[in-house]
Every structure is written in structure tokens, then in C-alpha cells.
Amino acid sequence: MKNTINYHKGQAIPLDRDNIDTDQIIPKQFLKSIKKSGFGPNLFDAWRYEDEGFPGQDISVRKINKKFILNQEKYDNSDILISKKNFGCGSSREHAVWSLMDYGFKVVIAESFADIFYNNCFNNGLLPIALSPNEIQILLNLAEARKVIEIDLLNQVIFSEDNEIANFSIDPFRKKCILEGLDEIGLSLTHSSDIKEFEKKRQKESPWIFNDKK
Amino acid sequence: MFQTLYDKLWNLHEVTQREDGTYLLYIDRHLIHEVTSPQAFEGLKLTGRKPWRISANIATPDHNVPTTNRTKGIDGINDEVAKLQVVTLDDNCKEHDILQFDIHDKRQGIVHVVGPEQGLTLPGMTIVCGDSHTSTHGALATLSMGIGTSEVEHVLATQCLKTSKLKNMRVTISGKLQEGVTPKDVTLAVIGKIGTAGGTGYAIEYAGSVIEDMTIEGRMTVCNMSIEAGARAGLVAYDHITEAYIDNRPFTPSGEQWKTAKSQWKDLVSDKEAEFDKEIKIDGSSIAPQVTWGTSPEMVCDIDGLIPQADNDSIKHALDYMNLEPGKRIKDIKLDQVFIGSCTNSRIEDLREAAKVLEGKKVSNSIKRAIVVPGSGLVSQQAIDEGLDKIFIDSGFEWRAPGCSMCLAMNPDQLGEGEHCASTSNRNFEGRQGYGGRTHLVSPLTAAASAIEGHFVDVREYLV
Numbered sequence A: 001m002k003n004t005i006n007y008h009k010g011q012a013i014p015l016d017r018d019n020i021d022t023d024q025i026i027p028k029q030f031l032k033s034i035k036k037s038g039f040g041p042n043l044f045d046a047w048r049y050e051d052e053g054f055p056g057q058d059i060s061v062r063k064i065n066k067k068f069i070l071n072q073e074k075y076d077n078s079d080i081l082i083s084k085k086n087f088g089c090g091s092s093r094e095h096a097v098w099s100l101m102d103y104g105f106k107v108v109i110a111e112s113f114a115d116i117f118y119n120n121c122f123n124n125g126l127l128p129i130a131l132s133p134n135e136i137q138i139l140l141n142l143a144e145a146r147k148v149i150e151i152d153l154l155n156q157v158i159f160s161e162d163n164e165i166a167n168f169s170i171d172p173f174r175k176k177c178i179l180e181g182l183d184e185i186g187l188s189l190t191h192s193s194d195i196k197e198f199e200k201k202r203q204k205e206s207p208w209i210f211n212d213k214k
Numbered sequence B: 001m002f003q004t005l006y007d008k009l010w011n012l013h014e015v016t017q018r019e020d021g022t023y024l025l026y027i028d029r030h031l032i033h034e035v036t037s038p039q040a041f042e043g044l045k046l047t048g049r050k051p052w053r054i055s056a057n058i059a060t061p062d063h064n065v066p067t068t069n070r071t072k073g074i075d076g077i078n079d080e081v082a083k084l085q086v087v088t089l090d091d092n093c094k095e096h097d098i099l100q101f102d103i104h105d106k107r108q109g110i111v112h113v114v115g116p117e118q119g120l121t122l123p124g125m126t127i128v129c130g131d132s133h134t135s136t137h138g139a140l141a142t143l144s145m146g147i148g149t150s151e152v153e154h155v156l157a158t159q160c161l162k163t164s165k166l167k168n169m170r171v172t173i174s175g176k177l178q179e180g181v182t183p184k185d186v187t188l189a190v191i192g193k194i195g196t197a198g199g200t201g202y203a204i205e206y207a208g209s210v211i212e213d214m215t216i217e218g219r220m221t222v223c224n225m226s227i228e229a230g231a232r233a234g235l236v237a238y239d240h241i242t243e244a245y246i247d248n249r250p251f252t253p254s255g256e257q258w259k260t261a262k263s264q265w266k267d268l269v270s271d272k273e274a275e276f277d278k279e280i281k282i283d284g285s286s287i288a289p290q291v292t293w294g295t296s297p298e299m300v301c302d303i304d305g306l307i308p309q310a311d312n313d314s315i316k317h318a319l320d321y322m323n324l325e326p327g328k329r330i331k332d333i334k335l336d337q338v339f340i341g342s343c344t345n346s347r348i349e350d351l352r353e354a355a356k357v358l359e360g361k362k363v364s365n366s367i368k369r370a371i372v373v374p375g376s377g378l379v380s381q382q383a384i385d386e387g388l389d390k391i392f393i394d395s396g397f398e399w400r401a402p403g404c405s406m407c408l409a410m411n412p413d414q415l416g417e418g419e420h421c422a423s424t425s426n427r428n429f430e431g432r433q434g435y436g437g438r439t440h441l442v443s444p445l446t447a448a449a450s451a452i453e454g455h456f457v458d459v460r461e462y463l464v
């Protein structure tokens, strides 16, 4: 079932880098799974561990890369991720969103997001928020100072210690999806008659598209 | 109202606008592979839903399949987890009666090579696939986009994509390319210019004399990497080259349908007066062969360029990972492996070009491994018929069976830690081609010539 969020309060990890691609978020060897869960331990695998990861491995014996920010004790119990430009670029793998969520992230805040990743977030209930470079810098600092960050989705505002940090924009429907965990397919299927009518018209005009392939 | 090609394709497929402002866009063709579909089929099962229109779908396994030992079919996959994914695709296709070119089928291959090759990609269509390089198909005047797994499930269940309109960008490449400069160099030069987020929110239409003169294979290479510029879709207008390419393919319509189709397709061009939200102009004759030096496709330069100074953290991090020193010549980068393949450059034309360079030559002793992986079983057959496989093998390349292979290295084809690879694929991300591997994106010509020399060379000098 999809996650829902209306108000989130938590601490953040500052991943101060541009162009974090989905290959980094979850390396390809873990895409062999036919499930949507279980990806959390391998989130950012190549950065988090000093050895090469593979599916089905006993995580507890792996060498941890202490330098990587997710492994620093200071940032334990963070569930907001802050990054920079073009987050989630590259491969369309929805596994990237599944791993961020499986690890425990509820919100990702960045200067900008790649299109497919951004869509994938909403389809699962991970809240992506795009902010200006200045606002991101403030949040990166707050994250480093371990301040609690509050995200009020209803009013589209981010706070910390009663100070307003930023307002953010979000498409109203997408907001509703995150607030209520809507069943997208169910919603689209309420338009079934429109789809059928359109399909009939298209078949009449361009019948070759509907040729049976067998 | 004057329309761009994108606008026209959109208008042909808009089913309805929902109250929330998003649209349902009708999907003509849905391509499926083993990695991004299992959870979507599972989702359908859990909700008791059925695929809306079976004939819209076509599947083939590509990401996980081994490129050796293929006579054994599925049993040739040693990795149990990978095998389960391929078997799951088989099962799902059987259960829903979806046409699949399975691992035994000679038509099997990389989904973006197979679609156009079979005539399953036809002008005027909307095409989606759970794979970001679906942008490839835009070369045939289609609106084609990569989608996530939830969207795969949505398309299966409703035959529609829920989406918003993209903005229009036109990249015009004028003039004529220099000898030795290929479509791959064009697309890398475009990415170098606009950056990996430059196309975010846009559909990019490629135009200008360089594109008009280009083959469909070349246009596919260019559209393929639109996603590396951040654009979900790449497009090229319909013309006589498109028509000639499509004619007589297995799923191309025939007879009356072919005539009607052609008369409709003629309109698949941007109106002369149409306005674009953004215009980029590039002088094609100034494009040199391109090589990426970093860990993002925008970290690219001319073959005769130098490794840049580490002015910012991103560059510093990339140069550390790539183990490259600022100020050094690109040509001096020593190579360990060479990979010719992927949905960017594994079509017959790519193999012909590389073979031309390799004929009568040997891969340098310093190269540990050079492999060539045709994009599909039919590309492979064609190449064998033309004797290209022999040229590759004689020069020291390994001739492999079709699939994604070392483009993303989900199968056993991988770089070793620290190895530098000249690769005709599309992504040079950290670890993409193997843990700790260092990828340099180049054209098939540059890959072939560099394999011979053991380091990067300027093919413009090499060809004389």
C-alpha cells in the first residue's frame, strides 16, 4: 500500500552533491528482485560499503565505509534526504524510490529532480520537494546542525524551530495523492468509457495499430 | 494554431483531461522487459485487474540475459536470481497471452533495437516502456517515453499514461559532420552543451541538415540519449528516410493500410511557423569526436581536449573516481576494456562502421578484453551474413549474443575494479559497468580505433 504523509517532522541527511543518479541510489545487481521491498540495506550500496555488494549477502559481515554520510553516527535516525541538482537522474528504475523508502526516508528535498524519478516518488508516497539553491543551503546547514525539520504538506511550508524556512509548490493532485494515498489506476479507470470511445475512434482512423500480432 | 511535432502527437492521443489538470494519454505500444515489469504484473494480480489491450504489448528479455552459452536458453543463466526474473517474464507473458521474443527466439534483443527492427515502432504512435531509453523510438516520429514500474502497471490496466504536457525544445544541428564524426558524437556534444538537466521537462525535437542527412539508426542514437540530457522524449520529423526504413518490416502494415498510414504520417512534422519554448543551435561541422572523462554524460570533451581542472566538488569527486589528473590529454588515457553494444550503438550500421576500422588490424595487447554485443538476434545474423563477425574476431574482439550486456553489467559482462573502458553505451555513472569500473562514452568508430591503439585516438586522423 502507498504511504501517506500530511505533516512530517524529522532530521535530515545532507547529501551535498549534484546529479545523484538512480544507479548510485540502488546499483543494478539488486534490480534482479521481483519484489518491491527489501532494498533498504543496499541503498547507495557502492558508497555505503567498502566491498562489492550482491543480492542475498549477509549485510552484517560487510565492511562499512565510515566516511559516507549515511554511516556517520551523527546522522542516525534521519528520514529526510537533502541533495542538490538533478536528483534521481538516469535509469527509470522505480527500485530507487523503493530503496529510499525501505531505508526509511519519507521526504527528499533537492534543487531539482529528474522527471521519471519525480513521478515514481508520487506513485509510491515518497514526498519530493524542489527548492531554490539558497533554501537548500539553509537546509543543508540545519541538517548538519542536527536541527529538527518540519514539513507541513497541507500548507506547503517547511519550518525549523518555529522559523519558516521555505514555501514549496506542488501540483494539487499530486499533493492529494501523497495526503490520501490515492489508487491512481482506480481513478483512471473511472474514465473507462472515455478510453473505450477514444480507442474506437483511433482504431477507425489508424487500424494498423490494432493489428493482432499473432 | 501552429503545432510542433510533439503537439501533434500529443493531440492524436489525448483521451481526456482530468479535473486535477493531468491528462490521460492513449498508449499505442507498450514494450516490456524482465527487470521493470514483475512488480507491475504482481500489482495487477493483487488488485484483480487485467491488461486492457493485449495486442498493444510486446516483451523480450534483455537486461539479464547472458551473452555466452546461449544455446542452453534459460538454463544458460547461472545466476539464480536473474534466472527467476527471466522466467517470471515468461510466465507473465504466457498467463496474459502477450507476444514475447523469448531467450530462444532469434528476434530477441535489446527492446529498443527490437521494436523498430520489427516494425512494431511506427510513426505517429505513442510508445512507453519501463526503461528510460524508450526515447530512442522518437527517431521514427513517435512520442516515446520511459516510465516507472507503477506506470507500467497503470498502462497495462488502462492503456493510458497519466501525464502532463512537456514543453517544446528544438535542437538544430546545421551544416555537415566531419568525416569520422558520428551521431554518437552529436548527441554527446548536445549533452555537453545543455547539461544533464538541460532537457528536464521538455521533449527535444532534433532538426537541421545534420539530422536530415542522418540514417534512422543514427537518429535513434541521438534520440536514445535525450534522457541523458534530462528529456523524457526525443523526436525527429517523418521524412522519406523514415518511410524507407519502415517499409517491409514484419509488423509494418501492408496494402491499403500502408497507403493510409503513409498519408497520415506525412503530417508528422513541426509546422514551419510553430514556436518552441527553447531553441538550441549547433554548427554540426564544428563537432569533434567526443569522449567523456567523468561520471556524468555532461562531463565530456573533444578528443583533442584535456582533463579539466577540478574547479568544483562534482568534478573533483569524478576525477578521483576516474583516477584522472587535470591537464592531462584525453588521448593519453590508457584503456583496459572496450565495449561495443547497447541500445545506443548496437545496430548493424554501428557494427559496420567499427568493422571498417578493425579490418586487417589487431586489438592492442594492452587491452584485456574487447567485446561486441549486437543489439538483437537479427542484427547478429545480418552481421554474420556480411562477414562482420569474422572481422571482429580476427582483430581480437569477442563476438557475443544479443542483450544489454556491459551497458549496465547486470549479467556477467563487467569491468574489473579500476579498469578504464571505451564504451559505446550511454551512461558513465560510477559502477555502472561493474564495481569500481571507469567508463568513457564514445562512438563505435572511436571505440574500434582506440581498441587498436590501447588508448583514445582521433578517428579523423586515423581514417586518412
Ligand code: SF4
Pocket (backbone or CB within 6 Å): B062, B063, B110, B111, B112, B131, B133, B342, B343, B344, B403, B404, B407, B408, B425, B426
Ligand atoms: S542497453 Fe543499456 S541503456 Fe539500453 S536498455 Fe539495455 S541497459 Fe538500458
